[in-house]
Amino acid sequence: MRPLEGVKIVEMGIFVVIPAAARLLSDWGAEVIKVEKAEGDNSRKTNVVLRLPNKPDCCPYFAALNSGKRLISLNLKDPDGLKVLMDILGEADVFMTNFRYGGLTRLGLDYETLHKKFPRLIFCHVNGYGHKGPDKDRPGFDQTCFWARSGILNAMHDVGARARVAPSGVGDTITGNALAAGIAAALIRREKTGEGSNITSSLYANGIWCNAAHVTAGQKRPEGDPDKPYVAPHPHKERRNPFGQVYECKDGRHFFLLGGSYGKLSQTLRALGLEEYADDPRFKDHPTMQANSDILYDLMEEAFRKKTAGEWRAIMEEMGISYEILYDDYDTTKDPQAWENGFLTRMTCPNGLEYVAPNTPVEFSGVERVQTTHAGWVGSDTRAVLAEYGYTEEQIDRLLESGAVTAC
Amino acid sequence: MNVLEGYKVVELASFVAVPAAARIMCDWGAQVIKIEAASGDGSRLHGRDNRLPIEDDCNPNYSVHNSGKRMISLDLKTKAGMEAMHRLLADADVFMSNVRWESIKKMGLDYETLHKKFPRLIYMHFTGYGYEGPDKDRPGFDSTAFWSSSGALHEFHYANTPPKSPAPGFGDVASSGNVLSGVLGALLHRERTGEGLQVTTSLYASGIWCNYSRVVGRQEREDGSTPPGFPAGPESTKNPLVHLYECSDGEWILFSGGKMYERMYKACMEGFGLEEYVEDERFSTRTELIKGDNALVLYNMIAEKFKTKTAAEWSEIFTRIDAAHQIVNRSGDVSKDEQALINNYVAPMTCPDGRTYMVPNSPVTFFGIERTQSVPVGPIGCDTEEVLKEYGYTDAQVEEMLDSGAAYVKNRPAK
Numbered sequence: 051m052r053p054l055e056g057v058k059i060v061e062m063g064i065f066v067v068i069p070a071a072a073r074l075l076s077d078w079g080a081e082v083i084k085v086e087k088a089e090g091d092n093s094r095k096t097n098v099v100l101r102l103p104n105k106p107d108c109c110p111y112f113a114a115l116n117s118g119k120r121l122i123s124l125n126l127k128d129p130d131g132l133k134v135l136m137d138i139l140g141e142a143d144v145f146m147t148n149f150r151y152g153g154l155t156r157l158g159l160d161y162e163t164l165h166k167k168f169p170r171l172i173f174c175h176v177n178g179y180g181h182k183g184p185d186k187d188r189p190g191f192d193q194t195c196f197w198a199r200s201g202i203l204n205a206m207h208d209v210g211a212r213a214r215v216a217p218s219g220v221g222d223t224i225t226g227n228a229l230a231a232g233i234a235a236a237l238i239r240r241e242k243t244g245e246g247s248n249i250t251s252s253l254y255a256n257g258i259w260c261n262a263a264h265v266t267a268g269q270k271r272p273e274g275d276p277d278k279p280y281v282a283p284h285p286h287k288e289r290r291n292p293f294g295q296v297y298e299c300k301d302g303r304h305f306f307l308l309g310g311s312y313g314k315l316s317q318t319l320r321a322l323g324l325e326e327y328a329d330d331p332r333f334k335d336h337p338t339m340q341a342n343s344d345i346l347y348d349l350m351e352e353a354f355r356k357k358t359a360g361e362w363r364a365i366m367e368e369m370g371i372s373y374e375i376l377y378d379d380y381d382t383t384k385d386p387q388a389w390e391n392g393f394l395t396r397m398t399c400p401n402g403l404e405y406v407a408p409n410t411p412v413e414f415s416g417v418e419r420v421q422t423t424h425a426g427w428v429g430s431d432t433r434a435v436l437a438e439y440g441y442t443e444e445q446i447d448r449l450l451e452s453g454a455v456t457a458c
Numbered sequence: 459m460n461v462l463e464g465y466k467v468v469e470l471a472s473f474v475a476v477p478a479a480a481r482i483m484c485d486w487g488a489q490v491i492k493i494e495a496a497s498g499d500g501s502r503l504h505g506r507d508n509r510l511p512i513e514d515d516c517n518p519n520y521s522v523h524n525s526g527k528r529m530i531s532l533d534l535k536t537k538a539g540m541e542a543m544h545r546l547l548a549d550a551d552v553f554m555s556n557v558r559w560e561s562i563k564k565m566g567l568d569y570e571t572l573h574k575k576f577p578r579l580i581y582m583h584f585t586g587y588g589y590e591g592p593d594k595d596r597p598g599f600d601s602t603a604f605w606s607s608s609g610a611l612h613e614f615h616y617a618n619t620p621p622k623s624p625a626p627g628f629g630d631v632a633s634s635g636n637v638l639s640g641v642l643g644a645l646l647h648r649e650r651t652g653e654g655l656q657v658t659t660s661l662y663a664s665g666i667w668c669n670y671s672r673v674v675g676r677q678e679r680e681d682g683s684t685p686p687g688f689p690a691g692p693e694s695t696k697n698p699l700v701h702l703y704e705c706s707d708g709e710w711i712l713f714s715g716g717k718m719y720e721r722m723y724k725a726c727m728e729g730f731g732l733e734e735y736v737e738d739e740r741f742s743t744r745t746e747l748i749k750g751d752n753a754l755v756l757y758n759m760i761a762e763k764f765k766t767k768t769a770a771e772w773s774e775i776f777t778r779i780d781a782a783h784q785i786v787n788r789s790g791d792v793s794k795d796e797q798a799l800i801n802n803y804v805a806p807m808t809c810p811d812g813r814t815y816m817v818p819n820s821p822v823t824f825f826g827i828e829r830t831q832s833v834p835v836g837p838i839g840c841d842t843e844e845v846l847k848e849y850g851y852t853d854a855q856v857e858e859m860l861d862s863g864a865a866y867v868k869n870r871p872a873k
Contacts, residue, residue, distance in 0.1 A: 051647070051651065052647075053643040053644055053646060053647035053655070054643060054646065054647070056650075065717070074636075074639060075643075078643045092717070092718055095719075095744070096671070098696075098744045098745070098748065099675075099686065099696045099697055099748075100671065100672075100674070100675030100676075100685075100686060101675075101683045101684065101685060101686055102674065102675060102683070103681055103683070108681075110674055111671065111674055111675065114670045114671075114674050115670070161825070178782075179797055179801075180797065180800075180801035180803065181801070181823075182800045182801050183796060183797040183800040183801055184796060184797060185797045188777065188780075188782070189780060189781075189782040190782060190784075191714045191717055191782050193700065193712055193714050193784075194712050194714045194782050194783060194784035195784065197712070198712035198784035198785070198786045198787065199784050199787050199792075199795075199797075200787065200789075200792060201787045201788050201789030201790070201791060201792050202625050202628065202789075203712065203786055204786050204787065204788050204789065205625040205789055206614045206622060206624065206625065207614065207615065207619075207622055208619075208620075208622050211615065211616075211619040211620070211622070212616055212619065212691065212692055212702075213614075213702055213710065213786070214613070214614055214615060214616060214689070214692075214702070215700065215701060215702055215712065216613070216614065217610060217613040217669060217671055217672045218671045219668075219670060219671045220610065220632075220668045220669060220671075223632075223667055223668045223670065224631075224632040224635060224668055225821075226635075227632070227634075227635025227636050227638075227639055227664075228482075228635045228638075228639075228821050228822050229822070230635070230639040231482065231635060231638040231639035231642055231822065232822040232824070234639055234642030234643050234645070234646055235461045235462055235486055235642050235824075236461060236824070237646050238461070238462065238642060238645055238646050238649060239459070239461045239462070241646070241649045241650070243459065247461070247824055247825075247826075248824070248825035248826065249822065249823070249824055249825075250822075250823050250825065251821050251822045251823065252801070252821075254797065254798070254801075254803065255801065255803045255821035255822075255823075256821045258792055258798060258803045258804060258818045258821070259631060259803075259818055259819075259820060259821040260625075260627075260628050260631040260632060261625055261628065261789055261792070261818075262519075262522045262523070262627065262631065262817075262818045263504065263508065263519060263522075263625065263626040263627045264508070264625055264626070264789035265789050265792045265793060265804060265816070265818055266505075266508070266510065266518050266519055266522060266793075266815065266816070266817055266818070267505075267508030267509070267510055267519070267789065268788060268789035268790030268791075268792070268793065269790060269793040269794075269815065269816045270790075270793075270794075272813040272814055272815065273511065273813060291507060294601060294623050294626075295623050296611075296620060296621045296622065296623055298620060304612075304620070304621055306601055306602055306605075306606045306611070306623070308599050308601055308602055336506070337506075372596075372597050372598075372599060372602060373602065374601070374602035374603070374605075374606035374607055375606065376606045376611055376612055376621060377606060377607050377608070377609050377612070378609050378612045378676070378688065379608075379609030379612070379613070379669065379672040379673050379675070379676040379677075380609070380676045380677065380678070380685070381609065382607065382608055382609045382666060382669075382673055383673060383676070383677040383678070385607070386591055386592060387587055387588065387591040387592060387593045387594075387607070387662065388591075388607075388662065388666060389591075390588070390590040390591035390592075391587070391588030391589065391590045391591055391660070391662075391663065393588065393660075393662065393663045393666050394666065394673075403680055403681050404680060405674065405677065406673070406674070406677045407670075407673075407674055408666045408667055408670045408673055408674070410667060411633075411636050411659045411660070411663035411664045411666070411667040412636050412639065412640035412643070412657060412658070412659045412663075413640075413657065413658050413659065414640070414643070414644060414647075414655045414656070414657050415569065415581075415655050415656035415657070416655065417655070
């Protein structure tokens, strides 16, 4: 039995944050009914920039976040469409959405209204900037609220280098993880109290939480400002620790060197062919090394250019020093480590084409990992779901005709 | 009643991913006992990289992911230390660890052994790269296993500039959401079946999940299409309505108004002061935009416009047309941001010595339950004596353990 078996979830998510959270819960056994408008979830169009197909029989991008869900399409502006949603919510354990709260309230889908009708229902809403404050009603995406507002984006590039927009959906999926946890916690509590919950989080809150180290470091200090206050981005050379940095190798590949920060300094210098500096008093302990980090950084940068990434890997492996060669996403899709652990899967679309797609990242003992599969088109389960909720064939036909629901 | 009230968690973990998940469980009402070696969790030292105090009673960086826990210190290589560990586990609902698998097995703290003894215990074990494959025994950190392996780090720089090491702890915290939700999924399962499961995730698996869009988007294609190339510079953009632009005052705006491109195109162009292109078919749909150099032409026009106003002036315009955007903050701006303060995302934390630091709170709110605030974490083993006594050890037995080194309290007053 999968951990969330028997739990019914209604997901009304757009783009990534809510769909990603619901996908996790679906993989763990919950039954997820996703409600889309007739044009479909906006994220169905993200395929354009990635040059992936987006057709009823092949939509690999959408599948990554929506695999395993049942897809129904309702027109919530039509009272009949809204009634279908209410019928489904009547049997649901969880309702999760990132519609703007004003819109939900107008539809009578706000917490207060739903809680009165369905006191056991767990209500989960997420927005960009939080439920209070001057920006509470502003539209938000992970690139704006999670990355730009929290300071992380600024910390991801050097002074003088151009910052890049974060790859789409990273901040959303991270926020989705927190929401999945919140929902699981609320379900546990409900087992004991019988009560529903009202859960929220925002992209900004999660950006701050993920950027905790820099947020804590970047503040005005009660002990007086340090001589070099911490303000990212730094010029490339002004790094306080040459370990935990990226170096370019002879073959142009980038090498992330981690080991050395905590006690492996002289060992690492020997590994890099810098024996003569292994006992250098300028690098004798962490604070002294920090004070001379620019010198050490230059030495190491030069050393790295003398061998290929593969050669450095063999050396670091031998010496037990932590490292990683920077993969591009294409390397990742072919990485045996990811395949052997089931982090990736090959998904065959109904049109016969195969795509690599990630699986969700959590495993339970004795529970087989759910594989990502083709997600289907807008409204592909509308008929079946409505029939389950007691609608007759004629009633469904009428709803389709009036446009209150859409099917394919 | 807080959400996880009554649950007991034993954490044997270091650095960030597992401790951050356990911190959130604390916030939600669980009782967490963290076990450190006498040398302490390595992340007690992380603050020094950012020139923050790492003192026993004032360690804001360490407090973020360990606030609210009871800290005890045991030497698990001693018989008495391990005996105490088992007493804690006998009473616990969840065990969470990132100790390497080989060591865990040697200590007899692996799932098989513990599950036999404590069949209701949820067993969470976290790795760098998973339990299978060539890298299963390699040490993993977020910068390596989360960022570098998943391809995500490459997505933050252009081909002609070097990549930079990521924001510290970011990949760990991102993965901690999977650690936490996995534990809670297993706990719900136990409430209904009585069975304790083993649950796992890894930095690499979480990295792939978070970077899903590029992992899917850049693969080899059998549909005949070519994956998008690695961008050489900002001009390689495929959607100039979602991009970073520099304003006249040198500040940057992340403009995200064109996520729903066709719907927002007209409003955005009017906002930029490019009304004359509102009907231009080269730019008005995504399908046309990605043809030829249309996107580049549009990008250049917008970039030029951005240089004519300050970030604040642009922000006012974009707010008026309801276009998503954000002035790019520095991390130091956050602890002064009204929006963050009023939502209680960051809050002041006062150390016992009177110094006050702004520290983030965990990111999920349950309405009707007060958000738990970060509190200072004490020195290694500060709760050792109290916890051991609670678990049935007499004063004399605790003394004996402290004397023999099976248990430890930093700065224990001399007899």
